[in-house]
Amino acid sequence: MPVGGENQARAFYGELLGLEEVAKPAALARRGGCWFVGPGVDVHIGVDEDFRPARKAHVAFVVDDVAGFRRRLGADGISTIDDQADIGVERLSGRGRVSDSDVDAALREVFA
Numbered sequence: 001m002p003v004g005g006e007n008q009a010r011a012f013y014g015e016l017l018g019l020e021e022v023a024k025p026a027a028l029a030r031r032g033g034c035w036f037v038g039p040g041v042d043v044h045i046g047v048d049e050d051f052r053p054a055r056k057a058h059v060a061f062v063v064d065d066v067a068g069f070r071r072r073l074g075a076d077g078i079s080t081i082d083d084q085a086d087i088g089v090e091r092l093s094g095r096g097r098v099s100d101s102d103v104d105a106a107l108r109e110v111f112a
Helices: 006-016 066-075
Strands: 020-022 034-038 041-045 059-062 080-083 097-101 107-111
Touching: 006 020, 006 034, 059 080, 066 080
Parallel strands: 059 107
Antiparallel strands: 020 034, 034 041, 080 097, 097 107
């Protein structure tokens, strides 16, 4: 994430995704960034002074209700796009997947 992006990361990963922020080890805390945990996931967001959002590389989150989650993102002003690529995700849920750019402009994928 860019320098100073911690509050935006907290809003996205903590408030919107519902992940719990945990303290970074003291030796790493001075570098900035945030760590979050949730059921089956640890997300470590580091600060990069020369931050450039990745256009292809991304993480993916599994949710129970893609449509509901998309509404939550929209309510927070985060735009989403439908991805119709036939990669077998539809067979898992029948609902497809939703991609969005989160607060640090990095691509995130959400599917059920």
